[in-house]
Amino acid sequence: MAEPKFEPRIVAFLCRWCAGAGADLAGTSRLRYPPNAIPIRVNCSGRVELEWVMEAFRSGADGVFIGGCHPGDCHYVSGNYKTRRRVHLLRRMLGELGIEPERVRLEWVSATEGAKFARVMGKFVEEMRALGPRKDKAVATAGLVAVRKG
Amino acid sequence: MKKLAIDPITRLEGHGKILLYLDDRGGLAGAVLQVPELRGFESFCRGRRGEEMPQITERICGVCPEAHHLASARALDRAYGATVPAAAWIQRELFYNAYIFADHLLHLVFLGGPDLLLPADTPKANRNVLGVLQAYPKLGREIVTVRARAQRVLEIIGGRAIHPVFALPGGVARPLTADERGEIAGHTEAMVGLAKMFVPFFHEVVLPDPAYQSLLALPEAQLPTHYMGLVDETGAPHFCRGQVRAVSVHGDELFCLDEAEALERIAERSEPWTYVKFPYLKEQGWTGFEAGLESGVYRVGPLARLNVALRMATPLAQEEYERFLDFFGEKPVHATFAYHWARLVELVQAAEAAASLAAEKDLTGTHIRGKLGAPGAGVGVVEAARGTLFHRYALDEQGLVTEVDLIVATTHNAAGIGLSVKRMAEEVVRKGDLDEALLNRIEMAFRAYDPCLACATHFLPGEMPLVVEIYNAEGNLERRISR
Amino acid sequence: MQPSSLERPSLRAAGPKIGVFVCHCGKNIAGTVDVARVVEALTHYPGVVHAAPHEYMCSDPGQGVIKKAIQDHRLTGVVVAACSPSMHETTFRTAAEEAGLNPYLLEIANIREACSWVHDGPETTDKAIRITRAMVEKVKGNHPLSPIEVGHATKCLVIGGGISGIQAALDVANAGFEVLLVERSPSIGGRMAQLSETFPTLDCSQCILTPKMVEASRHPRIRLLAYSEVVEVTGYLGNYHVVIRKKPTFVDPEKCNLCGDCVAACPIRVPNEFDRGLSERAAIYVPFPQAVPSSYALDEANCLGLNPLRCSECSKVCEAKAIDYDMREELIEEDVGAIVLATGYDLYGKELMAEYGHGTVPDVIDSLEFERILSAGGPTKGEVRRPSDGKVPKEVVFIQCSGSRDPELHKSYCSKICCMYTAKHALLYRHNVHDGTAYVFYIDIRAGGKEYEEFVVRAMEDERILYLRGKVAKVFRDGDKVMVWGVDTLTGKRVEVAADLVVLAQAMVPSAGTGDVARKLRIACGGEGFLKEAHPKLRPLETLTAGIFLAGAAQGPKDIPEAVAQGSGTAAKAVAILSAPTLTHSPEVAEVNEDLCSGCAVCVPQCPYGAITPGDVAEVNELLCEGCGTCVAACPSGAMVMKNQTGPQVERMIRAALADAREEVEVAGG
């Protein structure tokens, strides 16, 4: 019998002013895109902690999407630049950890780019499907001190 | 066939297991020293940053991290084709002599020492540092204090007393201040003071002890092997630079070479029943576990260094060296238990050397980093307290480690230790009924080497109490003796 | 001050009682999401004590359902699964507050824009459940907060003394608040003071401007600081501290009686900026007769020298003894509650127009130069004479969109007012030179504005004004003529005019100091350098920094009525702040866990608002913090915390979002 089609689980961190607003516009414009990603709204892509990206992988995510404002458009001036650098370095480490760097995607989407949001999200899901399930094992173990206090 | 398992052996740095095989008549059929663990530093050092190696490899052993730290730095000096500036050199040498002093002291009091300083019939509960402190309160206290001061010197220069952080390719991390020199000078003075106090003690208390005399004379404890050690341009033992000199069973020079070529003269063989490797002199070749002129088996460490040296580097050490040679009347000295005495001679030289280096003008010099070339391959050598230590690395263009090779003191001695243990075992077994004191004699045989099996296989050292199990021919447990 | 959320026990300690309300939004959500299943799934979710659907949550009955449940079930938190929070967050939070629940304990789970509208098929419901579950986790971690309240200064700073700034200053002052009006040049008035007449009414610019200038200078609550510049701005909404440098004019305005003897005595002559270099002025001068403040100023840069004194002719002849060479610059410090930026515009330099002769052809001038030529008080006393030889030009070519709407070579945007003032120029020229011919090259005519179209038509119907649709390819000097090569795209014919004068309707660009001021105020400039508004449509007068507003052409090309309207608009914005008893600020800001902060200061450069002060432990100024959280993500010790969005809180959301719909999610571990 045929394998059931692999559907990647994705977490999407969307900044409230650009990517988030863009996603809303995609909604109001009734654009269709695959439902694999669960959005989590943050004020700024600069708020996204790398711990979260890893927590997503730890919790079984196949991909993590981060949406921020275009360069120069960050509502908070420069948060998106910080995120870009963090993600760049994180990707390098992911490679060494055996997680394909492509599984973390950073995209600039403005509040007016509903269509772009739907497009890039669709594309990302497609790529994650093609990439298939994660081959690596659990990424980090919660050792005695690895768990953070709330 | 019976098996005696002395598992594990104690009061040394590291896990070890002695297996004795007895034939049905109770004679010794075989004896091996097995080292049961490894950590594979050679493996995971690959891919690390070259400059991190002094700080990574020192985690091989917490008792002699200083040796790995500097051997590693030397290998990196070479790998980067760097010339180490005078000021940096003086820092390193002063640091290193303080280490040799502290480490020998550690052995004399905490590890091997109790065997000598305390009467042979001392109950096991007291055969330890506390026993020593009880027996010799004044000297004991002094030793604890001065060792602490030596450790303080390591801390000032090395950044930390244990697992120092100061050595870098081509130099050291930072210049020393005048104040620091002042403090160091005070400590080194105290070190010399202790050395002056220890020597007469040795001659009045330890040496005359018939127990020690008999050990020195014990035929089973005579092991005619070749010897290897580092000597400076004057032929005196040097702990962290110079040429590697090897002499034969008869004392003839086999070679005297820079580290890289010297390393070429050594081959290693591994036995499937132990994680320790057995180096031997290529020229003589491997003829099995045996001593003698034809065998490739050689020894390193204090006794070896005194055997390859022409003289000592400092006056007091020279005096003691002469007393040492007079006592044995021959050179090389093959008596395994002479290692302890040799250790004392070196302790004196280390203290004196440290003191004179503390006075060097350049100690506080600020030119402490040599110019680095493109990363390549390099070999570094030092004399760890317990013998010659080689580090060999190859680095890629980013300065990341691509190859690692470590030959450490106890590895050189592995065959020798095995032999000493076997012979001691023969003696003990001949004596028949095995009691704890006798078994301790077997351990004393290797303790004399102050072996560091941690270093030997870069595995996780662990000291476990002695248990001997005697199996009968069917392999059923016949008796279990524990000390 | 907000009590620290770190001190307050988490709600989870008491055991959360969360209510979940799922909106059908008619068919908008229920059409693709099985609302019943969502309610069912959430009912069994840990911490949820009540879950209910409603046809239209945002309706009064819908809100009623929430309010009732809050009271009946003593809810400690509410999740409304409905449309995007940008739609109704306030609505529902207000409702919650009315029911006695702290509004910050209510969150919106967006299952419409982010779910029901963009997906169909069964997974849609599953996704809706995940989104809602995640939001339940957030609410569990939320703490009750209340907006931060702060007092404020009651003065307003207006930067720029053009018509827009003047209007803003007057309106704020008339509302009863004190105003500092800072102008860089020796006189207020700005560009409008340079204009001849204004479209579409053709009334005299000076005549309608001067009274406002005077009013501003006489107003008891306006402190006019001409020849001054803002040096430094610190602080935040309601509490800005500003430092202003007042440059020395070396003339005491009290004593100066404007006799003008000093000018005659002054040996120096330099191009007069006010006349765009078409006339000269002395080193001691009044920019123009109606200048306000009405006093001479000695411009140090061009004077022979004050230190050591090289000339002193002016003081010799000054009977009023108004000249004081020892006058020094003054630093004025003030606390203001709001700031209006009205720094105006410049013209795109004609020297940048390679195709139009690099500004080297004397009879190729820009529109402001032509304004001066047309002005009664201008270099030619209002007669149209060309710069090169003072002859009256008979053939004048006006080129619109010079430097505008030209993404390849120049500015891509439309400068908006050129169509209008070019029509004005052409008409005024014709009034001046009855036998003269005016040519206007245009791409198309943009005359959106009251009576604007009529005005342009009037110009077009004047048979001696030839409107040629097309762009001018080349302008070059030919003897005492200026050759203009263009194409009439309507007829497709090449057009060649041997003109006496060419007037370039140069693009509008932000005035020279704009970027500098923006940096001092830490506000953003757009790509073309115009000051950036908070939202192009809904917040055109605000910047992203609360309490700083934009008026006039500094924000983008504008005509006078718009600039004036913006002046008044910003005044209203400013007054709203100045008149408020206290100001409130969102409490969802970063805060430092002082038990964990080592003072490593990694956070400090992350903050675009300078809200973090380094020290043994970092300190966040809640009022400066806009809540972006960039510092939180950067903090290596996890000592910087975002109120109601902590790292662990979001990690629980992630687990909830990813756990299988069936399985019980593990909510501990925070």
Added chain:
Amino acid sequence: MAGKPRIAVYWTGGCGGCDVSFLELGTPLLDVLAKIEIAFWPALVDAKRTDLESLPPRSLAASLINGTLRTDENVEMARLLREKSQLVIAFGACAHLGGVPGLANLSSREEFLRRTYGNGFHPAPPPGGRAEDSPPDLLPRAKPLSEEVSVDCVLPGCPPPPELIGLVFDAFLSGDPPPAGHVFAHEKALCEECPRTREDRRLAKLVRPHELLPDPEECLLDQGMVCMGPVTRGGCGAACPKGAMPCTGCLGPTPNAGDPGLAMVSALASLVRVGEEGEAAFAAEDQVLDSLVDPLGTFYKYSLPSYVRTGKRSDG
């Protein structure tokens, strides 16, 4: 039973540095030894495993265990000590987080046997010996103590600074044992006790220790060195930075830092600045970031087994 509290100190496998550090207590050590009874401490006294085995459960007040878990025997001993002790204290970085030997997890056991002994090395008994005489097999990967037995509190460091060891005994002899999970080091990061000054928090370049003789006053991070100080607990007096060398993180991450590698990546990337931020600077910024070599070996020098299971190796 009344009398002195009985304790055990044991290494499953550290380098011995922890025990030596214990000795560095110097004379205070003797005072401590006077107040407690050492039931089992191979490094110092000749008590044996059999003695330990004969003890009733929980009869030891505390066991300080150092070393990475590497062999079956290590695990056996850890379990034995857990059974006999009321408190188990992870003693040193290896027991705490996996330690330097934990870097071995970057390659498979097979790989490093091969690299160490050449191809075809298989452990075997000695001549005439039986199967059980062959050297014990290794665990598939190095583990921190807490992966095999429950750990009550932690004495971190490589080795733990004597002062911190002192704290343990103070806490311990004071009668009230530390709270579960307590770590005997500062809650705040190293920077708190670092004398270096932090002026301009921005990284224009990354340098390695041998590439720069750092300014004696200025923060090493500001000078471009990858210093783990900001994510690492204080308690050592910032020994390494004082010695002009960057902190490498041996005391482990601060309580809320989470994964030290991620925290460092985030902090470093946040601090990198090449001129004005913006699209124009992206390439230059990436160049700086890419100049960081061996991130795993650098960020997880002492903690790899606690935070990282690389997908590269088969995980047994």
